[in-house]
Amino acid sequence: MQVTGQLLLTVLMGALLLGVAVFLARVEDWRSYTPLGAGGTAGESGYVSQEKPSGIIRWFTTVDHKDIGLLYGTYALIAFVVGGTMVMLMRAELWTPSNDASLDLLGSATFYNSLLTSHGITMLFLFGTPIIAAFANYLVPLIIDADDMAFPRINAIAFWLLPPGALLIWAGFFPLPDVIPAQTAWTMYTPLSAGVGAGNQSNVGVDLMLLGLHLTGVSATMGAINFIATIFTERSEDVTWANLDIFSWTILTQSGLILFAFPLLGSALVMLLLDRNLGTTFFVVGGGDPILWQHLFWFFGHPEVYILVLPPMGIVSYVLPRFAGRKLFGFKFVVYSTLAIGVLSFGVWAHHMFSTGIDPRLRASFMAVSLAIAIPSAVKTFNWITTMWNGKLRLTTPMLYCIGFVSNFIIGGVTGVFLASVPVDLVLHDTYYVVGHFHYIVMGAITFAGMAGIYYWFPLVTGRWYQRRLAKAHFWLWMVGTNLTFFAMVLLGYGGMPRRYATYLPEFATLHRIATVGAALLFVGGLIFVYNIATSWVEGTRVSSGDPWNLAEKNLNTAEWAWFEQRRETALADGGEEGDAVTDGGKVDADDE
């Protein structure tokens, strides 16, 4: 029966690869579709065609931060599609309670658990971190007016470590004999993940996943070192610490967190691999004990959630004021709260372990710090709201996504504060409530901010406009879908539905179906998004001004658009074409504001 699911997944993956191939084939002449900003044809100072080789070779050899940013972005979106496909299979399974050993759709709980594990790992490590790196690579050097990243070659190496990482992480799903995908869930708790006892987690599929994770961690650490060096030393003379933009601040803080979090995870992964294969005692009862894994994992894991959320907060802080018609309210406090979160995030890890029987005094102090960390988060939220207060809002797609971010972040944050309280957590731990909480943040906030960024900078990167109607449809499908899916999960948790199960009692059926319907909306929205981006990239209307969002009017323009304008002028002077523009709230035809 499991074969059905495997088959389904294989077919879907095949369809995806086919789609990519078709797209690549359509763009057979890579040179003529090069994004405006990416060098090559639109030469500056007479370097026409001399900076980069043509064709696909350019992408394998590039050391240009903008190209590498695009590579990261493509990689992240492919991972997003893979991880999304996995979870759609799970949600489809959960349409029925299937209260018997063979599930209705996926065949076996084993396969469900494999999808669950891979979905989490894929979304956090192969989509989340890379999509942020995509924005940071493309934009930070432009915004701080640097030539490039501090170490352009290390930048490229860091990216090229990711594809083999993904292959190892997904290897369990490939048709390799006797290799089964890991079913440890993304937290990889010992002793299950150490492969001891009954069950099949001593299978080498788990080792492959751990190796792949380690590799992506190395990549993230190299990237972080590069960003720290870049922001410290590559700023142009006019960019001082006092006027450093909010996005770069969040990237700097995030890089600091990565620097201490990811290598520790790396060590823990190696220790786990040694336990599994060479008989060491790091996480063995009577040695370091299984609880040591939880401490090391969450000492990484909690900072990791802020590694994922700080830069999206930076994007929102950067983009939202542009469409609110005023400067970011309380800029300084947004920066300070970023730094405060960065420091505090290393002091809250045990709030994931309240129910493990750790010392109650420890529990109490971790509860206090966890409640405290909500304060800087709230400071930011109030700053976003006050920025919009009395502003002249322009409800463009990026702005809608920013507002969606704030609204979802509030629900995600408030549910988090409840979890931080020990007695509440003892009731809700390991229920769907927790799943609802963090998906409000990872999907409702982080991914929404990513979308705000993609739509906002789409003209900057491609010189073209996305299709406005499709973009708005995407937003509304996602806003409704996110809240349907994840609010249903919050309620499921209140009802006592435990997380990580392929079956459930019949009384949970209604809420589970609502969640699946919501997920279907997300899926449709995702399809629209991919279609919109792919087609607009190739044939969208060209941007007709150097200030497509019309920021100059309110004096809200930023450095990357000045760069864009300059690029555009040289390109036009070289005989670039110009067409009618259908903007999204920009200058030409103000849309539905």
Place this chain on the structure above:
Amino acid sequence: MATETEDAHDEGHHLPAVEDWPRGFGEASWWPFVTAAGAGGIYVGVALFLMGFGDTNIVPVVYGQATLVGAVGLFLVGLYGWLYHAFVSHFWQRGTDEHSASKLQWGMIAFLGSEVATFSGGFVYFFFIRSGPSWPPGELPPLLGSLVLINTAILIASSVTLHLAHGAIRKNNRGRFIGLLGLTLLLGIVFIGGQVYEYYEFIAHEGFTLTTGIIGSAFYGLTGLHGLHVTMGAVLLGIVFVRSLLGQYSADRHVSVTTASMYWHFVDAVWILLVVVLYVGAEIGGGAV
């Protein structure tokens, strides 16, 4: 990690990789791709090895071994190309502004920060078992012998000689610089030899191995990780040494001497911590009680 070039600038336009293969382009280089393919290949090799290891037997073990050898080779080729074009070639034509020096130093500082986190995993394990109910393990080999004391003295001495070498190149005293640098490298290699000898003694004569109780994991985990770092430090110093023999470096051109010594001093400091925490910490109240 190591260091990166002062990039080429032309009419204010940034061209970081003019020298690299493929030639003739300013922003294209195969080296990162080759290096990353090698590094990724190492992981794939380990994965294949584990697939053939023990009673898993999914693929023959040689697949893994062959992939590992090939991947390490590829990795080294990529690394060589990258480091050579980034730092070594056209050494004297490069600018020497403070800016490129400070960027390399910040890179190294950040890298060392990440190293703190790497080491702390093993240390935390040791603290866990040291304060846990399974302590004392009752089966300790003689950790605090004369060997570790001599080895510690050697490593500290190497930090001193490296510091003096650094001072010498600042004063443009090349002869003294090369001599002291060579001495440092020698001391580093002697230290590694000492560690190997200690492993040999423990494994062959004391029967103390990686799987000897809870302390074996801590001992070999931590000293092994540290040994890898000393080895890498020695490789870095070796590169600097060879370059100095080729006549590179001067009073105002020695960034990689600075970054390599930051790394070396760091590894030295970790060793002292390791001796205090692991060797001394395990002996006190640890041995056959």
